[in-house]
Amino acid sequence: MDAQTVIESYVRDVTQRLPRRTRADVALELRALLMEELAARAAGRAADEAMAVELVRGFGAPGEVAGRYRPAAPLLDAADTRPFIMAAIAGALVIMAGVAIAPAAGAHPHQAANAATGAILGWLGFLFVVFAARSWAQRHWPSLTAWRPHDPEKVSRAASLALVAVIVLGIVCYGAPTWVAAQFTGGPVPAWMTTVAYAPDFQANRLPWLFGLWVAQALLILWVALEGRWRAPTRRIEAGLLLGVSLALIWFLAAGPMFQTAAVDHTAKAWLAPVAILMLVYAVWKVAKLSRPPAPPMQPGASSLAI
């Protein structure tokens, strides 16, 4: 390969990464400049392949040089790298934990592993779209996405009441599903409802524990709404109740059947497993966070640059 061919291939590799309308013009200029640089380096001698390769390597990798000609906004902001990786790992761990539990819930291990691979790839794709959309929005509407001061301990009373309503609705729907269905149909319970009937032991001995925890959560939310803000003790109770709910769900998975029909039981447990694990991970993280001693407040007059 002669020096001219090296230069041509390099110019082609750079310009292929540029918008079509600018390629010919940049190629013409870049080729002329590189040939001039090469001639200067050759200092009267005939330039050879090694000399041309050294020149273009010094110029930079084609992708890098194309980026200098036309800097493009990154799809993901550099600042989002850590949150993206953490979210990706957390999601993948939850999915893999679901795979580990799936055989116990009656799923075939091979099918569960295949489903997990798809779920992990889907999760990564979902995360990528969310983070890229956020980066795009931050660039296009900086005023809308600008940071604003907020008090994480202050509660919205309307949101609290809505949350309590959701919890009550959950207790009613899970506690008396046939009654709820009858209210909608206005008459007899649909036949398919019999296939999703609870196992008697589950309904009598395990499900009430979950309802008890939900009632406690609803009461806590009401109490905090009355106070107007979260405080350290209520935060601790919140984390404890969340831990309790997640452990109850794991107990449901591990103890006997939840539903009378085996197929329904397997399907329900397959869905419940990732939810329970995700909730447990979150609850443990919350408890650990609350267990750490709070950072001491800065004393007036103390240097803000102290190491």
Added chain:
Amino acid sequence: MGQIAEPPLPKLDLELRRGVLTIAVLSQLAEPQYGYSLRQALAAKGMPIEEGTLYPLLRRLEGQGLLESEWRIEDGPPRRYYALSEAGAAALRRLAGEWRDLVSTMSGLLG
């Protein structure tokens, strides 16, 4: 007191130089120059700039309206000559003022 790691000095130098590239390039384009001759002129005045950095920078400055360019055939192959546009000349005056203020401030800080 925490132990402070040795800073990567070569990178700091690079970042410092990168900040003045634009003003250095604009300062030499009152008269039209093509990429290679501009690089030689800057190097001769103590501001060597990698060709892989300079040539794309010229295109970006042109895209921003600070430079104008035209192809010329003189004694050699066709070359693209760049010169300051009106907006570029105004930008150079403003940047030069800011640079002098900065030099004065830094001299005071460094003692």
